Amino acid sequence: MxxxxxxxxxxxxxxxxxxxxxxxxxxxxxxxxxxxxxxxxxxxxxxxxxxxxxxxxxxxxxxxxxxxxxxxxxxxxxxxxxxxxxxxxxxxxxxxxxxxxxxxxxxxxxxxxxxxxxxxxxxxxxxxxxxxxxxxxxxxxxxxxxxxxxxxxxxxxxxxxxxxxxxxxxxxxxxxTISRDMWEKWTLLAAMGSINCLMRGSIGDVVSVKGGREFSEGVIDEVVSIIQAVGCQLSEPFLAEARRLLTLEGSPQTSSMYRDLIAGRAIEADQIIGDLLVRASAKGLEAPILTLVYSNLLVYKAQLPN
The missing domain is CATH 3.40.50.720 (NAD(P)-binding Rossmann-like Domain)
Structure with a gap:
């Protein structure tokens, strides 16, 4: 082959x-x-x-x-x-x-x-x-x-x-279960990317400050609610592990979108966050945190050299 x-x-x-x-x-x-x-x-x-x-x-x-x-x-x-x-x-x-x-x-x-x-x-x-x-x-x-x-x-x-x-x-x-696998991956990418990019830090950096854990929990809840409304029902073991990873004290973990942002490169804001918001809107779902994240990323994109 x-x-x-x-x-x-x-x-x-x-x-x-x-x-x-x-x-x-x-x-x-x-x-x-x-x-x-x-x-x-x-x-x-x-x-x-x-x-x-x-x-x-x-x-x-x-x-x-x-x-x-x-x-x-x-x-x-x-x-x-x-x-x-x-x-x-x-x-x-x-x-x-x-x-x-x-x-x-x-x-x-x-x-x-x-x-x-x-x-x-x-x-x-x-x-x-x-x-x-x-x-x-x-x-x-x-x-x-x-x-x-x-x-x-x-x-x-x-x-x-x-x-x-x-x-x-x-x-x-x-x-x-590859379709669910793909939706689960998107869940992690959207949640982690939102946490890292808006707060400009690793998972551990965010949860270590006052209000950081609550912010991360809010991001997770919003992303999961959208994915389950527009995509598929996520498995309980995945949800438990995702929540653990995204609120883990001392974790150096960052998303690829955040690493691209810090390096001044193009980012997948439209595909990871923007498209999720489009699908949420079609279902009549509000997503205030993701909306803020997306606006933040669009400002970054507008400042990139052509």
Whole structure:
């Protein structure tokens, strides 16, 4: 099987490097700037689990003329629109699309473009970033990816994808509850991103100050109420663990959106917070804390250089 990874940033590059090192046929679809960087320096991952340095197979949109068995979409959500057009030649009648993006809007956009029958649900958990030289740096040790049919059924294509992904240096698994997994991930991202970004600190920083824990609890309650109204019923074990993680004293944990904000980079405010507010409004739900968070993030976005 052949996989095309759309984007060779911190997430796509991480999983792609692992797959390539394990001997899989991996090609990265990249923009000219990233192409130049990777051609010059190669693709490097720095991790406590072991470093990886490979010479990746690279292709640009202008050079893409054949289909792939798997297309792993690993761009930031704000770059999806252009990626949808770039990847068109790679999607054939039997191609499986695995999206690693945050939120849920991307699933609707991919289904509109390529048909819902091309999609598997997919959720990954990994904390990575790019350093100044373009190397991928992993924070922590977790590197999980799960995938499955959106209706929870077994299928040959899920089995084939799993055969391709397994034993490649990360935790790969099939899931019969992948839709709920994705909604649960969005819950964590929206709540943690709101706490970190509005308060400009880690989870531990926030809960250590007067009113911080109460603020965090309010964010969690608001996000959960929206997700359960517009998405699905979240599991009790997930809710208990999410509340524990998001109010944990001394926790250094921050969201990727917060790390991007602190670094002065573009952020996924519209996809993680804005889209949640759109869905809440459609259900007649009020979300005062998330509304404040979103306004704060929009001010930040407006101040970014073009």
């Amino acid at each position: 052949r996989i095309l990874i759309v984007g060779a940033g911190s997430t796509g590059g991480f999983f792609g490097a692992k797959l390539a090192k394990a001997g899989r046929d991996v090609t990265f679809l990249v923009r000219p700037q990233r192409l130049s960087q990777l051609e010059q320096n190669g693709l490097s991952v720095r991790s406590a689990a072991g470093d990886i340095d490979i010479e990746p197979q690279l292709i640009t949109a202008a050079q893409l003329h054949s289909t792939f068995d798997i297309v792993l979409v690993a761009v930031k959500a704000y770059a999806l629109d252009s990626a949808l057009n770039d990847m068109i030649p790679a999607v054939g009648s039997n191609t499986v699309i695995l999206p690693l993006l945050n939120g849920m809007r991307h699933m609707e956009l991919l289904a509109e473009k390529f048909g819902k029958d091309r999609l598997l649900g997919c959720a990954c958990k990994v904390a990575t970033s790019l350093d100044e030289s373009g190397r991928i740096v992993q924070q922590g040790t977790f590197n999980d990816i799960a995938y499955g049919e959106l209706d929870g059924s077994d299928s040959e294509r899920v089995a084939n994808v799993h055969e391709f992904m397994r034993d490649a240096g990360f935790d790969a698994k099939t899931s019969k």
